Amino acid sequence: xxxxxxxxxxxxxxxxxxxxxxxxxxxxxxxxxxxxxxxxxxxxxxxxxxxxxxxxxxxxxxxxxxxxxxxxxxxxxxxxxxxxxxxxxxxxxxxxxxxxxxxxxxxxxxxxxxxxxxxxxxxxxxxxxxxxxxxxxxxxxxxxxxxxxxxxxxxx
Numbered sequence: 303x304x305x306x307x308x309x310x311x312x313x314x315x316x317x318x319x320x321x322x323x324x325x326x327x328x329x330x331x332x333x334x335x336x337x338x339x340x341x342x343x344x345x346x347x348x349x350x351x352x353x354x355x356x357x358x359x360x361x362x363x364x365x366x367x368x369x370x371x372x373x374x375x376x377x378x379x380x381x382x383x384x385x386x387x388x389x390x391x392x393x394x395x396x397x398x399x400x401x402x403x404x405x406x407x408x409x410x411x412x413x414x415x416x417x418x419x420x421x422x423x424x425x426x427x428x429x430x431x432x433x434x435x436x437x438x439x440x441x442x443x444x445x446x447x448x449x450x451x452x453x454x455x456x457x458x
């Protein structure tokens with residue numbers, strides 16, 4: 303599968319799928335195994351790199367053929383990249399100075415939790431909602447419905 307040129311590179315992906323390994327792999331609900339080869343060529347230098355990734359899925363070939371598995375795999379990275387973008391844009395995470403012990407992991411989990419909470423409340427823009435909540439601490443408690451006299455009361 304050939305993608306249009308993007309970010310100064312041309313990427314070609316190939317996939318191989320099999321059910322021949324299902325009897326050998328101890329994985330509950332295994333549907334099929336696959337290998338994806340990604341060949342990337344940088345447009346400005348012509349430098350070529352090849353990456354090979356292996357995976358398994360619970361989806362049978364009838365549920366997801368090779369083309370569909372490529373789409374699902376590509377969609378996973380879209381989600382991952384959009385989450386990273388939100389973290390970096392709203393928290394400037396790439397410049398975070400927390401680097402020792404469990405600190406980086408714990409702070410990232412708290413940030414992801416906050417983003418997930420904002421999204422679960424139906425906010426159209428995480429960044430806009432964060433700016434609004436940062437301006438007024440009381441709004442945070444009302445937004446989360448954490449006080450008995452919140453503006454947005456829970457049904458009894």
